[in-house]
Amino acid sequence: MHQRRPNSSVIVATRNGSDSDSKSLEERRAERRLAAKQRRDGGKKLKRVKRRTIKGGKLWWRKNPQLEIACFAFGLFALIGVTMFKLLHGGGGSGGGRRRDVFKAFEKKLQEDRAAKGQPHEINTDSGGFFSRLRGSKYMIPESLKRIGNKDAWYAALRQEYDIAILPKNDERSIKFVQETRERNGAYTQIAAAQTPYDIHNCPEYPPEGYPIQWPILEVTKNWPTDDATPRHEIYQGLCVFDYRTELHKADNYRKAELPFVVRDDPASARTAERWMHPGYLDKLLMGKEDIQRRTEYSPNNHFMYWVDKRSRSERQRAAKKVKDAKLHGNDDAHGGFGRGDQEEFINAMHLLDNLHEARDRFDKAKAYAQKHQDDDEAQQEVQKWDKSLRDAKKARQDEESKNWKPPTENLRMTFLEWLDHANVTDDKLGPDNPHWYFRLIGCGDMGDHTADGSCDKGSSEWLFDELTFFQPRLGERRPFYMIEPQQQKGIHCRFGMKGVIAENHFDLSRNAIALLGGQRRYILAHPNQ
Structure with missing residues (x-):
């Protein structure tokens, strides 16, 4: 068995077989001794430093330049993505919901500026615009509030369809539609026995003395009995009628005097009325994704008396x-x-x-x-x-x-379609002694603490704040004309009545603003001192 000798010389053969490039162990030792002697003679002591590297030399990912560029690009795009997510969604953490959404605010500002100039919203029906694409192509409803209203995708898609493709914003068209509808229903004139010292269609700047003129209730009901649902076009009316576009300053004076009046041709309400009366819209709104049971009052006759149940x-x-x-x-x-x-x-x-x-x-x-x-x-x-x-x-x-004692009405819950089956009947089934149903929608809004999610009522309709923008509880310069104290608003209550329904004489403790968006409705108002 061959055994290698210790400290033997190692010879590395070159291509030509020479060993001139190789050094023996003794020669290397001699060189080290010489170097040590030179250091001692020079008075310098050198410290030997070992380089710490990964096995194999350079870092593994730095061996490949293409891989190094790819890693850098990935990190850069990840940083951009996180930044955009925070901008679009208000940031993370528990307080994220309170941060301002800069993209949404900017796009809404653009929409409001276009609306003020009478320009249509320049939003593509497929993509929803640049900012909408960044937010996932969700349509932003014009004049919607940040916290209050319906935020579901189905409602945004429905409004996008009607706001852009079917009924794009055009105030002149909407007001014309409402005026033509009013003319078809017939104009109401003042009865000869009910002359007033002022013209109700051209009232003075400020409320005149004795406004509004009142008449004995028996005279009013004799001219038009309460149980008679057939319109009488000669009526007793003492309230002034103002055009929103030209006489809003007059209406403001009467409002400050805490006196009642009528406003017509408000572009915001005209848009809602046109949309609600468009065939199929209410069906999609009330019988689509939100086809649920809502409050309905029942009476065996046409009288709906307000009552408070004091029974145990x-x-x-x-x-x-x-x-x-x-x-x-x-x-x-x-x-x-x-x-x-x-x-x-x-x-x-x-x-x-x-x-x-x-x-x-x-x-x-x-x-x-x-x-x-x-x-x-x-x-x-x-x-x-x-x-x-x-x-x-x-x-x-x-x-x-x-x-x-028995309650004068019964509180039920039914779907819109169920109520519609009761309401769409012939006149012979709508007499004063026949059953009547009174359908009701409620938008909670800020009726109390933490009610913006609709928790004030089972099956609430929060989209009422998106549909009836003129009743939104805005503050400051954007406060709607009809809202005196927006912070005191008690929600929006929307009624769907049947022919002949009578809400018996009652009083409300808070201010009321009433919008008639379809059909006809008669009001008999009395002074609080009566």
């Missing part, structure tokens, strides 16, 4: 079960004619009311006589007698009311 929870549950059982057994009039009551109960109630009025009159007369005759003992006894009679009459009436 158990009493309400028993009454509801009784009505439900009656319906299951095929009783069409399960509510027993509540609202007007049967004749026997009505006569008994009127008798108790007459007794109460008589006792009150007798007590007042006895009290007035006794005050003038302080020394008359019989007069004092008469006061005590009628005081007891008055208390007994009040208690008898309250007991009877509590015993026989």
Whole structure:
């Protein structure tokens, strides 16, 4: 067995077989000794430094220039992507929802500027414009609010279809449509017996003395009975009518005086009315992605009385079960004619009311006589007698009311299509003694803390704030004309009525602004002192 000798010389052969490029171990040792001697003679001590490198020499990714460029490009584009995401989505973290969306704000500003100049929105129906492409091609509804309103994709797509392809913004066309609709329904004129010292269609700058003129309710209802749903075109009207485009300054003076008035031809409301009356729009809006049950009031006749249920929870549950059982057994009039009551109960109630009025009159007369005759003992006894009679009459009436009281209407929930089946019937089924249904939509908005998501009502319709922009609770210079104190707004309540429906006389504690977007509706207003 051959064994290699220690410290043997290694010879590397060259191409020509010479070994001139090789050095023996002894020669290398001699060179190191010489170098060490030179360092000692020079007085310098050199430190040997070892270079730390990855095995193989250079970093592996730096061996390939193309790979190095690719890594740099990837990092650069990743940085750009993260920056754009933060800009478009308001940044991350819990406070991201409160940051200003610069792209959306800029695009909305462009849309508002074009709208102010009467120019159409320059948005492509396929892409939605440059900024919309950056945001995922979602259409931004003109004049929509950041927090309030419907933010779903289905509603944005529906509005994009109508705002761009079907009914692009054109105020002159929308107002003309509304005016023609009003003419088809017939013009209303002042009845000869109801002349006013001012022209309701050309009112003075400021409210005149005695405005608005009022008439006895019996005269008004005699001219047009409440149960008669056939329009009478000669009416009693004391409210001024202002054109939004030319007389808004007049309306502002009447508004500041806290007096009622009528405004016509508001471009914002005209656009909504035209869109809502366009065939198929409300069907898509109410029977599409949001085909849900909404509040509906039912009455066995055409009267809808406002009421507050003071019964206990158990009493309400028993009454509801009784009505439900009656319906299951095929009783069409399960509510027993509540609202007007049967004749026997009505006569008994009127008798108790007459007794109460008589006792009150007798007590007042006895009290007035006794005050003038302080020394008359019989007069004092008469006061005590009628005081007891008055208390007994009040208690008898309250007991009877509590015993026989039934809610005048029933609160239900149904879809728009279900209500439409009830409403679209012939006139012979719409008489005052036939059942009526009153459909209702609610947009919550900022009715309370954290209600902008529609949590104030089950099945709320938050898109009402996108449709009725003139009722948006904006502050500052963009505050709608009809909103006196936007921060006090109690949502938007939208009613769909049937022919002949009567909301009985009542009063509201807050200011009301009413918009009529289709059909016809009659109002009988009374001063609060009445």
